Amino acid sequence: MTTNGNWLNKFVVMDLISIIVPVYNAGAYLRRCLESLLEQSYSEWEAICVNDGSTDDNMTLYKLQSIENECTDSVIVVDLSENVGLGEARNVGLKFASGEYVQFLDADDELSLDACAILYSTAKKYRSDLIQFNHLYILGNEKKSSNNSTENKHYFIRNKAERITFLSATRVTYGCTNKFYRTEFIRRVNSHFPSRVRYEEPLFVYPLFLYAENVTLLNESLYYYKFRGESIVTSELGKKLLDHPKVQLMLLQDCIGRNEIYEEYKDIIGVYFLWTFYCETISFCENYEDAGIPFDYFKEMQTVCRSFFGDWRSNPYLGLIPKDGIRILESVDMEFNSQGEVDEFIGKMGGLI
Numbered sequence: 435m436t437t438n439g440n441w442l443n444k445f446v447v448m449d450l451i452s453i454i455v456p457v458y459n460a461g462a463y464l465r466r467c468l469e470s471l472l473e474q475s476y477s478e479w480e481a482i483c484v485n486d487g488s489t490d491d492n493m494t495l496y497k498l499q500s501i502e503n504e505c506t507d508s509v510i511v512v513d514l515s516e517n518v519g520l521g522e523a524r525n526v527g528l529k530f531a532s533g534e535y536v537q538f539l540d541a542d543d544e545l546s547l548d549a550c551a552i553l554y555s556t557a558k559k560y561r562s563d564l565i566q567f568n569h570l571y572i573l574g575n576e577k578k579s580s581n582n583s584t585e586n587k588h589y590f591i592r593n594k595a596e597r598i599t600f601l602s603a604t605r606v607t608y609g610c611t612n613k614f615y616r617t618e619f620i621r622r623v624n625s626h627f628p629s630r631v632r633y634e635e636p637l638f639v640y641p642l643f644l645y646a647e648n649v650t651l652l653n654e655s656l657y658y659y660k661f662r663g664e665s666i667v668t669s670e671l672g673k674k675l676l677d678h679p680k681v682q683l684m685l686l687q688d689c690i691g692r693n694e695i696y697e698e699y700k701d702i703i704g705v706y707f708l709w710t711f712y713c714e715t716i717s718f719c720e721n722y723e724d725a726g727i728p729f730d731y732f733k734e735m736q737t738v739c740r741s742f743f744g745d746w747r748s749n750p751y752l753g754l755i756p757k758d759g760i761r762i763l764e765s766v767d768m769e770f771n772s773q774g775e776v777d778e779f780i781g782k783m784g785g786l787i
Contacts, residue, residue: 445532446617451479451550452533456523458486460541461493463660468501468509470544470658476551481509482527483541487517521627521634524610528620536615542660543611546570549656553614556650560588563646565614566606570655580659582607583651591647594698601702602754604651606643608636612657619646628684632674636710637685644695644703675718675725679735682711686742704743705751712739713755713762720784727780729773739766758786 453471457464471481483502488494495513502509512526524538535557539545556565569580582605589604591597600606610627623645627638643649686707689696696703712735719725727735739746746752746763755763762783770776 446534447532448534449478449554450533451476451535451537451554452527452531452617453479453481453537453539453545453550454524454527454531455481455483455539455541456486456520456527457483457488457494457498457541458517458520458523459488459490459494461488461490461497463542463662464494464497465501467539467541467544468505470547471508471539472505473547474545474550475548476554478554479508479550480533481505482512482530483509484512484523484527485514486519486523487514489517519630519632519634521631521638522629524627524638525629528626531617534617536617536620538611538613539657540611542662544658544660546656546658552652552654552656556652557614557616560650561648562588562614562650563616563619563648564642565650565652567612567614567652567657568655569612569657569659571659571661573661579655580612582612583653585651586653587651589649589651591649597644597699598702598751600649601643602751606649606651608639610635610639611659613639615642628681631677631681633678633681637681637688640685640706641688641692644689644692644699673722673724675715675722676727676731678718679711679715682707683738686711701749702751704746705749705754708739708743708746708763708766709755709759711735712766713759716762716765716780716783717786718784719780727776729770729776732770732776736766736770762786 455467468481471479483498485495485498498511502511510530512530514523514526528536535554537545537550537553553565553567556562566583568582571578571580584605589600591600619642623641625638625641627634686703689703715727715735719727743749746766752760765779765783770779
């Protein structure tokens with residue numbers, strides 16, 4: 435069933451896993467990606483492939499439709515008329531998800547052949563709202579685990595103290611593809627991705643950790659993350675650097691809109707925001723050749739930090755930010771008078787964290 439993306443599925447099929455695959459000009463890798471699903475040891479899954487306005491003379495769409503015709507019971511193709519970005523393509527996929535659980539998979543990556551079986555059995559055993567596991571990074575013949583989850587551990591979170599301990603002490607990450615989600619939980623939290631931006635994942639993932647009661651960390655490398663020079667993830671991130679603070683500000687606004695949750699966790703949210711919105715953005719400038727922060731934008735970042743968290747020095751969770759991060763954060767209250775001064779500061783601070 436190839437469709438245009440206007441459906442909204444409100445029903446859940448127990449035991450089924452919905453695997454959402456945003457696809458943009460990925461015809462060269464698509465078959466291997468979907469073969470990693472066809473070869474899964476767990477067979478109760480559906481793949482929702484969202485063609486995100488690919489511009490490769492329909493090569494991607496033809497391949498998707500060919501695979502859909504071969505696998506009519508397990509593959510759904512959603513064809514978007516324009517490119518809306520990874521985030522919105524995933525939102526569209528979520529509308530079609532009928533599985534009890536959701537997994538995101540990028541079109542140039544793969545899942546290990548026992549990923550669905552392991553994640554499903556673990557989720558059932560612990561009644562997990564979400565599971566975090568590891569990526570296996572692959573560059574040519576080199577392979578390395580992300581080690582995001584260095585232990586097998588389940589967290590039952592029943593009150594504020596337990597949630598603060600969890601957020602403070604665990605190695606949770608805010609990317610979306612090394613997570614396995616209970617569909618009803620996503621819908622209850624009303625979590626969503628932003629449209630047409632990079633660095634989009636935290637807006638979806640972070641709110642889930644403010645509500646989750648059962649979180650499982652799994653020390654298994656189940657997602658094969660393949661580095662390619664031309665992939666969406668690894669290209670033009672420097673040019674899109676300012677999407678990073680933009681998404682973090684969207685996230686703060688989303689949290690504020692959650693009223694009681696925000697008031698209860700304002701301090702821990704504040705430390706996360708200052709770290710990601712300000713410290714990470716400055717540090718990331720050293721990571722990408724084309725990255726930079728215009729003078730007016732830098733001043734606006736300072737203003738935002740002072741406006742929302744002017745008393746940041748008294749935040750009880752400030753110790754979660756490492757010493758070099760504090761060095762960057764102190765510049766929130768410094769005076770900069772030119773682009774040159776900003777560039778000089780970033781040159782000294784970039785790459786510290």
